[in-house]
Amino acid sequence: MLSVILSEVPALPLHTAGKYVAGAYIVLFAIVLIYVAIMAIRLSRIERDLGELLSMSERAGEPPASSAGQHSAEPTAGATGKQDPQPESTLA
Amino acid sequence: MERSSRPFGYGNGLRTLSVVTVIAIAVALGLVFFYAPLEAEQGFLQKIFYVHVPLAIIALCGFVLGGLLAIQHLRTRDPRWDMRSYVVIHMSLIFAVGTLITGSIWAKGSWGHWWVWSEPTLVSFLIIFLLYATYQPLRFAIEDPERQARYASVFAITAGAFVPMNFIAVRLSTAYLHPRVLGSTSNLPGPMALTFLVSLVAMALLFATLCKYELTAKHTRSQLRALRRRLSGELADAPTRPRSAVPAIQHAAAAPARAAGRPVL
Numbered sequence: 555m556l557s558v559i560l561s562e563v564p565a566l567p568l569h570t571a572g573k574y575v576a577g578a579y580i581v582l583f584a585i586v587l588i589y590v591a592i593m594a595i596r597l598s599r600i601e602r603d604l605g606e607l608l609s610m611s612e613r614a615g616e617p618p619a620s621s622a623g624q625h626s627a628e629p630t631a632g633a634t635g636k637q638d639p640q641p642e643s644t645l646a
Numbered sequence: 647m648e649r650s651s652r653p654f655g656y657g658n659g660l661r662t663l664s665v666v667t668v669i670a671i672a673v674a675l676g677l678v679f680f681y682a683p684l685e686a687e688q689g690f691l692q693k694i695f696y697v698h699v700p701l702a703i704i705a706l707c708g709f710v711l712g713g714l715l716a717i718q719h720l721r722t723r724d725p726r727w728d729m730r731s732y733v734v735i736h737m738s739l740i741f742a743v744g745t746l747i748t749g750s751i752w753a754k755g756s757w758g759h760w761w762v763w764s765e766p767t768l769v770s771f772l773i774i775f776l777l778y779a780t781y782q783p784l785r786f787a788i789e790d791p792e793r794q795a796r797y798a799s800v801f802a803i804t805a806g807a808f809v810p811m812n813f814i815a816v817r818l819s820t821a822y823l824h825p826r827v828l829g830s831t832s833n834l835p836g837p838m839a840l841t842f843l844v845s846l847v848a849m850a851l852l853f854a855t856l857c858k859y860e861l862t863a864k865h866t867r868s869q870l871r872a873l874r875r876r877l878s879g880e881l882a883d884a885p886t887r888p889r890s891a892v893p894a895i896q897h898a899a900a901a902p903a904r905a906a907g908r909p910v911l
Contacts, residue, residue: 571688575690575694578747579697581748585744589856
């Protein structure tokens with residue numbers, strides 16, 4: 555299938571201005587890649603903060619609602635930082 | 647918990663948007679390299695056009711949008727509008743960096759120079775970029791969050807109004823090296839025009855997706871901070887926030903906003 559497609563598409567004249575075009579598209583790719591890397595760092599920070607908060611709530615003797623399994627049908631609801639009114643009302 | 651009763655968040659629809667964006671970018675790249683014909687004068691080098699011009703258009707539109715969102719902030723005093731304005735301007739600035747770099751690469755290939763100071767289109771875009779580069783330092787310089795948001799909104803509106811004025815002024819100028827894309831002088835053939843439009847849509851989707859990611863991340867962080875304060879027994883409105891260019895969240899208003907099912911940014 556791929557070989558059929560490749561045989562149909564025209565050959566790219568990379569020898570003339572290929573390096574400039576490649577450079578421009580690599581810039582766009584790099585911007586998105588850097589952004590994804592920054593988001594990954596943020597996500598790991600959020601994960602670490604959530605872990606700290608979880609241990610804080612355990613120390614306070616109040617198990618988080620999601621781990622208590624009171625009302626969550628979705629196992630990831632409490633661990634992904636989504637809004638959940640139950641912990642706020644019980645932890646206030 | 648039923649899905650319908652879950653409060654609205656910025657993360658809603660993010661997965662769908664991300665998938666649509668990836669598909670759009672893949673289609674755009676396919677069209678650019680395997681469908682659009684080679685331009686007679688510039689040949690293969692003209693392929694940069696399909697990334698450079700959409701980047702520039704989306705960046706400029708983003709700056710204007712940031713101003714419009716800032717107007718909403720000043721009208722309603724709702725910090726969520728300030729956050730949206732901040733994120734849109736922040737993302738536009740990143741796209742503007744991409745525009746300048748890809749433009750310089752194109753200039754080097756086409757004219758033999760990385761930068762031409764006598765070209766009004768290039769210099770005017772650089773002025774706009776430098777203008778918005780002062781947005782973050784301006785925010786950081788003001789400690790009081792409310793004053794910071796107000797001043798930043800005034801800046802965003804003024805600078806946002808400057809963008810179309812600058813665009814018109816450059817169009818009225820006569821000395822051009824830079825090719826015209828939008829206007830009477832542009833006569834793109836059908837396949838090129840289609841490829842350009844798909845690239846523009848793909849870039850707009852990328853912009854929207856990245857903005858949504860940014861808003862979701864900031865929303866989640868603010869929720870975590872609020873939860874941390876609750877757990878550590880601090881007052882909800884205690885001034886514990888370190889100096890930052892990022893818009894402040896009014897935590898006192900967060901509870902009713904959450905109760906109403908709205909995001910608090």
